[in-house]
Amino acid sequence: MTEISDWRKRIERYRFQGSECVKCGARYYPSRIKCIKCGSEEMRDVELPRRGRVVSYTVIYNPPKKFSKYAPYAVALIELVDGTRVLGQLTDVDFDKIRVGMEVEATFRKLYEYGEDGHIVYGTKFRPVVS
Amino acid sequence: MKPDKKVGIYGYGAYVPRYLIENSSIAGVWGKLATPIKSKSFPSIDEDSLTIAYEAARIAIESSKAPRDRIRAVFIGSESKPYAVKPSGTVLVDALGLSNKILSADFEFACKAGTEAIQAVSGLVASGMIDMGLAIGTDTSQGRPGDELEYTAAAGGAAFILSRVSEGVIAEIEASHSYVTDTPDFWRRSEEKYPRHLYRFTGEPAYFHHITSSVTQFMEEYGYKPSDFKYAIFHQPNAKFPQRVAKILGFTREQIMPGLLSPIIGNTYSGATLVGLSNVLDEAQPDDLILLGSFGSGAGSDTFVFRVTDLIEERRARPPLKSFLKRMVTRDYSTYVRYRGKIDM
Ligand SMILES: [Zn+2]
Numbered sequence: 001m002t003e004i005s006d007w008r009k010r011i012e013r014y015r016f017q018g019s020e021c022v023k024c025g026a027r028y029y030p031s032r033i034k035c036i037k038c039g040s041e042e043m044r045d046v047e048l049p050r051r052g053r054v055v056s057y058t059v060i061y062n063p064p065k066k067f068s069k070y071a072p073y074a075v076a077l078i079e080l081v082d083g084t085r086v087l088g089q090l091t092d093v094d095f096d097k098i099r100v101g102m103e104v105e106a107t108f109r110k111l112y113e114y115g116e117d118g119h120i121v122y123g124t125k126f127r128p129v130v131s
Numbered sequence: 132m133k134p135d136k137k138v139g140i141y142g143y144g145a146y147v148p149r150y151l152i153e154n155s156s157i158a159g160v161w162g163k164l165a166t167p168i169k170s171k172s173f174p175s176i177d178e179d180s181l182t183i184a185y186e187a188a189r190i191a192i193e194s195s196k197a198p199r200d201r202i203r204a205v206f207i208g209s210e211s212k213p214y215a216v217k218p219s220g221t222v223l224v225d226a227l228g229l230s231n232k233i234l235s236a237d238f239e240f241a242c243k244a245g246t247e248a249i250q251a252v253s254g255l256v257a258s259g260m261i262d263m264g265l266a267i268g269t270d271t272s273q274g275r276p277g278d279e280l281e282y283t284a285a286a287g288g289a290a291f292i293l294s295r296v297s298e299g300v301i302a303e304i305e306a307s308h309s310y311v312t313d314t315p316d317f318w319r320r321s322e323e324k325y326p327r328h329l330y331r332f333t334g335e336p337a338y339f340h341h342i343t344s345s346v347t348q349f350m351e352e353y354g355y356k357p358s359d360f361k362y363a364i365f366h367q368p369n370a371k372f373p374q375r376v377a378k379i380l381g382f383t384r385e386q387i388m389p390g391l392l393s394p395i396i397g398n399t400y401s402g403a404t405l406v407g408l409s410n411v412l413d414e415a416q417p418d419d420l421i422l423l424g425s426f427g428s429g430a431g432s433d434t435f436v437f438r439v440t441d442l443i444e445e446r447r448a449r450p451p452l453k454s455f456l457k458r459m460v461t462r463d464y465s466t467y468v469r470y471r472g473k474i475d476m
Contacts, residue, residue, distance in 0.1 A: 014226035070176055091177055092149045094460075108185045108226055109177040120213055122222060125177065130454050 003119045012045075013123030016106045018084070020046040027084040050106040051129065052080035059095050066112040074098055078126060092127040103129040132250075132307050134257030138293055139300030140437065141263060142195020145289040145409035145452045146186035147396055148174040151459045152467045154282050160464050161277045167369040171285040171397025172459070174271045176470045180209045180288065181219040183402075184269040185226055187290035192227065195301075195446045197263060197292045199227065204234040204252055204264030208244025208401040210319070211271045212237055234261070241317060242366055243427025244268060245289070245401040250433060252293045253304060263294045270400035275325035276473060283369055285397025289405035301446050302412065302421070302437040308349035309433045310341055317428035328428075334372070337430045342366065342376050345432035346424045355436065357381040361419040364390030364407040366426035368398045376424070389414060390423075395456070406452065408437075413451040415439045 011017060012031055019031030023040040029048055034041050057076035060067075067073070074090040076098070090098065091109055104126040111123045150173045154166035174183070184207055192199065205220040212219055220235030238244045238251070245268015252264035269288030274280030296303050316337035319326035342365060350356065357363070363382045365373040370393055377387045390407035392399075399406055404425040411421055421437040468474060 010225060014222075015228055092175060092458075108182055108189075109175075110179060110182065111177075120179075122182065122226065128458075130450050130458060 003114055006119065006121045010122075013111070013121075014108065016048050016050060016124040017045055018048045018086070019043040027082065029084065029086040048084060048086070048106075049081045052078040052086075052104060052126075054090075054098065054100055054102045054104060055079050055085065056100060057090065057098050070112075076104070076126065078104060089125045090127070091125045105129045132309070134253060136257045136259070137296035137303060138253045138257050139296045139303040139440075140412075141292040141294040141298060141300050142191045142197050142446055143289065143291050143301070143409055143412055144187045144190025144192075144194060144448045145287070145402075145406050145455075146183050146190065147172050147287040147399070147406065147452065147455045147459070148178055148183070149455075149458055149460060150175060150466070150470065151396075151461045152464065153461060156464050157282055167279075167282050167371070168394050168397060170395055170461070171283060172287055172399070173467055173471060174286040178271065178286070179213045180207075180211045180269040180271050181213050181222055183271065183286065183288040184209075184219060184267045184290065185223060187269065187288045188223060188227055188265055188267060190448050190450070191265070191290040191292050194449045195292060197294075200230045201262040202229050202265055202292065203232065203261035204255055205229065206234075206236055206238055206248035206251055206264070206266050208238040208240065208246070208248040208266070208268045209270050210239055210241055210244065210400055211273070215321075234264075240431060241428035242368070242398070242400045242403055243425040243431055243433055245405045246423070246425040246433040246435070247427070249291060249293065249435070250307060250309065253307070256293050256295060262298070263292055266291050266293060268401035268403075268405040270402050272398070272400045273325060273471060276468075278325070280326065280328065283393070283398040285399050286402075287396060287399035287406050288402040289409045291405070299442055300440060301443045302415075302439045305436040305438055306349070306353045307433065307435045308345055308352065309431065310345040310348065311431035312341070314341070314430040316430055337428060338366070338368065338372055338426055339376060339379065341430050341432040342424045342426050343379055345434045346380055346422070349434040349436075353436070355422075357386075359420055360386055360422045362390055362411045362415065363387050363422045363424070364404050364411060365424045366432075367391060367393035367403050367407065368426075370394040382422075409448060410452045412439070412443065413447060413453065415443060417441045417443060
């Protein structure tokens with residue numbers, strides 16, 4: 001990743017925007033240019049539902065260098081209310097309180113930054129639902 | 132001030148981070164006995180004043196169903212911008228999916244930058260230059276470790292969508308007033324991480340003089356008296372000042388309590404009076420009259436009067452501020468120091 005390629009991904013990261021297969025309706029995040037289910041290359045942008053449930057999770061203690069400031073953090077496989085499964089970082093959560101089936105919602109946070117004087121990269125993470 | 136065309140609040144939202152530190156645990160580290168408040172909020176390691184602005188603005192837009200393409204200004208008041216140069220609004224416009232045909236700027240006036248943004252957006256809306264605009268007050272303020280300010284400098288924010296009253300608003304702005312002098316009570320030089328303050332100026336010449344001048348001049352000009360108001364919200368750098376300024380001006384405890392959050396969440400700077408206003412709007416009823424008196428060091432004060440309308444019920448913030456207050460968890464000084472980036476790595 002470079003600051004430029006991060007910038008190109010900003011809209012989908014900011015708005016939790018994925019892609020949807022026009023033929024079979026499968027949805028992906030991050031977005032894909034080809035559907036893995038039916039092989040179609042006809043994809044369109046779609047804003048994904050912001051709520052879902054934790055399917056499985058793991059806590060990362062030794063992350064890639066750019067995330068080291070934020071470690072440890074939890075990453076979860078989340079099933080959104082429309083059935084789409086996405087991988088996402090959890091925030092505002094205590095590790096011993098994370099449960100399979102826990103309701104989470106998309107939120108907007110810092111993902112990482114290019115040092116103290118570089119770009120700050122923002123995007124979607126998930127937190128326990130606040131209602 | 133009164134614009135030719137009436138302006139009001141179309142929608143609003145507020146946000147406070149999940150983390151809380153008790154004043155007693157800060158005092159324990161520095162060996163102090165007396166503390167100004169009970170506890171204060173602080174942001175997670177992945178939050179800043181921009182992500183807080185986003186949270187508040189998204190609640191404002193979704194709860195009011197304001198059409199995103201009609202919002203044509205986003206002004207953010209903050210003294211803790213993530214970038215010294217690069218407006219926070221640029222990121223917000225793309226993150227919130229607003230039209231790119233939009234005005235955007237960061238405002239700075241210590242703790243009154245958010246109410247200054249409301250004044251500016253009001254003018255644009257009233258003149259017809261734009262249909263709707265977002266005014267946001269947000270901060271993740273810092274005090275030097277061990278300094279007096281470390282006990283109160285907190286994080287939070289609130290966002291207000293303003294439109295003409297004819298669009299249907301939840302609260303009309305009946306009038307406003309602003310008062311500014313050169314009073315160097317608190318400042319932070321460029322390139323410095325932490326602010327400084329002059330004790331001699333903090334209370335009487337700064338906070339009390341500016342708020343009482345602004346509110347008194349306002350009431351004289353427009354003919355209001357304290358008993359007209361159901362609620363009053365004053366800037367809250369600690370627990371004591373807003374209660375004392377209310378007393379000086381003739382407001383009761385009942386009028387100020389719903390908008391007084393500093394004892395628990397601390398001073399959210401540009402967010403302070405606006406988070407208080409959000410908490411009041413979360414419970415206000417049609418026809419209630421609300422007075423707001425902000426204060427920004429340097430120094431100045433803005434006064435506003437809002438009259439709540441029948442639309443309040445259907446456009447209240449979802450989730451309300453109370454939901455964020457309910458989820459707060461207490462952390463110790465070591466977590467606070469790490470999350471606030473006070474350790475050099
Ligand atoms: Zn397909």
